[in-house]
Structure formats: C-alpha cells, structure tokens
Amino acid sequence: MSDSQLVQLLENMLLTPASDFYLSSILYNPDGSALDPLTIAEVDLGSFTIEKIPIDIVIKKLNILGLSNSQVKLDNGTDPEIVVDGSTVTFHGKQPNTQDGYQRPPAVPNQIQASGELHVNLNHTDMPPGTFSLTINHVDDLTGVFSATEAVDGQLDTAVVNFSALSVNPVVGNGNIKIDIDLATVFKATINQLLNEDANQTKLIAALNGQLSNPDLLASLSQVATTEARKALATI
Structure with a gap:
C-alpha cells in the first residue's frame, strides 16, 4: 500500500x-x-506591581485535563478541516467534542480544566503557596500536524505516525477562560483580577503551546498514535 x-485510511x-x-482516542491516555x-x-507569568508593591507570580505542577475531548472541525457541517500534502496531514479540531458516537471517558471533563500551585513573591518575600484553577469553556481551533508512512512498503502493521506540531488556540476574552485562585493575602482579589486579564491569559495559553x-x-504522542494506528489498521 502506498x-x-x-x-487516506488514517484520515478517515x-x-x-x-x-x-479517532482524534480523541489518540490524544487520551490515562498514563x-x-x-x-x-x-x-x-x-x-513574570513580574507585576500592585499598589506600588512588586509581585512575581509562578504556577507550578499545572495539571491539565480535557484536551482529548476534541474532534476534527467540519466546514459547513460536512467537510473535515483536514489538509493532506503527500504523507503529511494537517488537521483543525475543536473542543469540546459534540460528535455523535463519541463517548467521553469518565476521567475526561467536558471542558478543559487545570489546577496547580500558585507561588507568589510579594515585595521580595515568598508567600506560602496557594492554589490555582483554570477553566476553558471551548477551544475554537486545535491544530495538529503529523506524517504517516510505512516502515515496510505494503505492510500496514509497520505504519509510523510522527507528530511535528500541535497547538490550542482558544478565544481570549468574553469570559471564555476563567481563573480562580486561593491565597492567604489581602491582595487575593487583586491578584485574581490580574490573572484574568486578557494579556495574562494569553501568557498561559502561550506557555501551554x-x-x-x-x-x-x-x-511520546507519536508513539501512542503509531500504536493506535496499527491497532486500527489491523482490522483492514
């Protein structure tokens, strides 16, 4: 098989x-x-000033769930947003997944959710760590690029999938991204408001990408995708 x-098989x-x-299947692995x-x-997230007081904000151990609850977008409701150039496939997806027939694993939330430790240095003094949580209601574009080849021509069980790019591009603003923190300081509300500013939400998305x-x-994703591709192709 060429x-x-x-x-063409993998695209379908x-x-x-x-x-x-399936896109959601290759993006999800509980391990x-x-x-x-x-x-x-x-x-x-860098340095800021609150009431003339310097503050540095770092988020650690940010655990993100829900990215796999995605599907390839359909242009005009029917045409998959997939571009093929030789053995290279570029797809555009969206999150959450609303496609008929897809059953979301119980461990995967419908929306993207993240939680982590909030570390704040206030006026050159480290504060006790707080908590950070984030919710992204929807992602209008999740873009991925991979190549698909056979290590041995004509043998589907030697299919190799290599991802070369992946990014998520949610709308920033209009309440699409919500951040909540808990921190033992009188500046808690001010810091929470600061982190919900569009510029700082954009920083978070840039860090994710x-x-x-x-x-x-x-x-690692390529190894998972290769394994799943070979399993799927074994039924051909």
Missing part, C-alpha cells in the same frame, strides 16, 4: 469515533503518555 493510501479513521485512531492528562512543571511543541511530548 503512503498516500495509508494517509481520525473522523470515526469507533476507530482506535500521561499522550496529551490528556498533561502536566506542566512551571509557568512563569510551548509545552505542546516540546519535542519529548511530540515524540
């Missing part, structure tokens, strides 16, 4: 909820080897 035929499977290579769940060790573009994460 690589182009292989790509990416859209099929019953397939092992953390895929995309959902995902942990970011640290997000440095930085993690998604990490070569180690893409390599």
Whole structure:
C-alpha cells in the first residue's frame, strides 16, 4: 500500500469515533503518555506591581485535563478541516467534542480544566503557596500536524505516525477562560483580577503551546498514535 493510501485510511479513521485512531482516542491516555492528562512543571507569568508593591507570580505542577475531548472541525457541517500534502496531514479540531458516537471517558471533563500551585513573591518575600484553577469553556481551533508512512512498503502493521506540531488556540476574552485562585493575602482579589486579564491569559495559553511543541511530548504522542494506528489498521 502506498503512503498516500495509508494517509487516506488514517484520515478517515481520525473522523470515526469507533476507530482506535479517532482524534480523541489518540490524544487520551490515562498514563500521561499522550496529551490528556498533561502536566506542566512551571509557568512563569513574570513580574507585576500592585499598589506600588512588586509581585512575581509562578504556577507550578499545572495539571491539565480535557484536551482529548476534541474532534476534527467540519466546514459547513460536512467537510473535515483536514489538509493532506503527500504523507503529511494537517488537521483543525475543536473542543469540546459534540460528535455523535463519541463517548467521553469518565476521567475526561467536558471542558478543559487545570489546577496547580500558585507561588507568589510579594515585595521580595515568598508567600506560602496557594492554589490555582483554570477553566476553558471551548477551544475554537486545535491544530495538529503529523506524517504517516510505512516502515515496510505494503505492510500496514509497520505504519509510523510522527507528530511535528500541535497547538490550542482558544478565544481570549468574553469570559471564555476563567481563573480562580486561593491565597492567604489581602491582595487575593487583586491578584485574581490580574490573572484574568486578557494579556495574562494569553501568557498561559502561550506557555501551554510551548509545552505542546516540546519535542519529548511530540515524540511520546507519536508513539501512542503509531500504536493506535496499527491497532486500527489491523482490522483492514
């Protein structure tokens, strides 16, 4: 089978909820080897000033759930937003997944949810850690790029899937992203308001996309996708 035929098969499977290579299926692995769940060790939001007092904010151990509750977008309701160039596939998805036939795993929330430790340095003094939580109501564009080839021509069980890019692009503003913190300080409400500003929500999304573009994460996701592709193709 040619690589182009292989790509056509996988392109169809990416859209099929019953397939092992369905988008939600390859993004979810409870052992953390895929995309959902995902942990970011640290997000440095930088330095700010509150009432002339310097403050530095860092989020640690940010655990993110729900990214796998995604599907390929359908243009005009019928045409998948997928572009194929040789053996390379670029897809555009959305979150949450509303496709008929998809059953979301119990451990996966409908919306993207994240929680972590909030570390604040106030006036050059470290405060006791607080808590940080985030909810993204919907993601209008989740973009992924992967290649699909056969290590041995004509043998589907040697299919290899390599992800080279992945990003999420939710709308910032209009209440789509909500951040809540708990911190033992009179500045709690002010810091919470600060983190909910569009510019700082944009920083968080940039940090998430930085993690998604990490070569180690893409390599791990590629291994999962390759395994799921071979399982799906075994039924052909």
